[in-house]
Amino acid sequence: MKQGVIFPGSFDPVTRGHLDIIARACSVFDRVIVSVLNNSEKKTLFSIEERLIFLKLCTKHLKGLEIDHYNGLLIHYAKFKKVKTIIRGLRTINDLEHELVMAKINKDLSKNSIETIFFTASTKYQHISSRLVKEILKLNGNIKTIVPKEIFDTIKKQLTKCSIDTY
Numbered sequence: 001m002k003q004g005v006i007f008p009g010s011f012d013p014v015t016r017g018h019l020d021i022i023a024r025a026c027s028v029f030d031r032v033i034v035s036v037l038n039n040s041e042k043k044t045l046f047s048i049e050e051r052l053i054f055l056k057l058c059t060k061h062l063k064g065l066e067i068d069h070y071n072g073l074l075i076h077y078a079k080f081k082k083v084k085t086i087i088r089g090l091r092t093i094n095d096l097e098h099e100l101v102m103a104k105i106n107k108d109l110s111k112n113s114i115e116t117i118f119f120t121a122s123t124k125y126q127h128i129s130s131r132l133v134k135e136i137l138k139l140n141g142n143i144k145t146i147v148p149k150e151i152f153d154t155i156k157k158q159l160t161k162c163s164i165d166t167y
C-alpha cells in the first residue's frame with residue numbers, strides 16, 4: 001500500500017514556505033494530502049474556497065498530491081483518509097513548543113496510531129508565515145516574494161474586490 005501523509009494547516013494563504021515543504025514531501029512520499037482546516041469559528045482573511053484555489057493553482061506541477069479540506073479533529077480526518085502520518089513544518093525554535101504539544105495530543109488521542117514528522121523549513125523561507133503575509137497586505141506592502149508566483153495576481157484581484165491595495 002502507498003504510504004500517505006497529511007500536511008494540515010490553515011493556509012491563509014499558502015506561502016512559498018508551505019509550497020517548498022509540499023514539494024519536498026511529494027519527493028519523499030507516494031501520496032501527499034494537503035488539507036485545509038475548514039473551521040467557521042476561526043477567523044480567516046481568505047474563505048475556504050479561496051484557500052483551496054490558491055493551493056491548487058500553485059501545486060499543479062506536483063504529482064501524487066491531493067488538495068482537500070477537513071473540519072473537526074485532525075486524527076478523525078486522518079483515520080477517514082487511512083493515513084497514519086502527519087507532517088508539519090518547523091521554521092525556527094519558536095515553532096517547536098507548540099508543534100511538540102500538537103504532535104503529542106494527536107498521538108495520544110489516536111492511541112499511538114498517528115505519528116507526526118517534521119520538515120525543517122529551507123533557510124530562505126524560515127522567516128515567512130501566513131500571518132506575515134496578512135500583515136503586509138493590510139499595510140499595503142508587497143507580498144510578491146513571499147507568496148507563490150502562481151497566486152500573486154489572483155490574491156491581488158481578490159483583495160482589490162475587498163478594497164485592500166497591493167503594489
Ligand code: PNS
Nearest residue numbers: 008009010011037072073074075102105
Ligand atoms: O496552519 P496552522 O493554523 O498552524 O494549522 C493548525 C492545524 C489546522 C493543523 C490544527 O489547529 C488542527 O488540525 N486543528 C483541528 C482540530 C484538532 O485536531 N485539534 C487537536 C490537535 S491541535
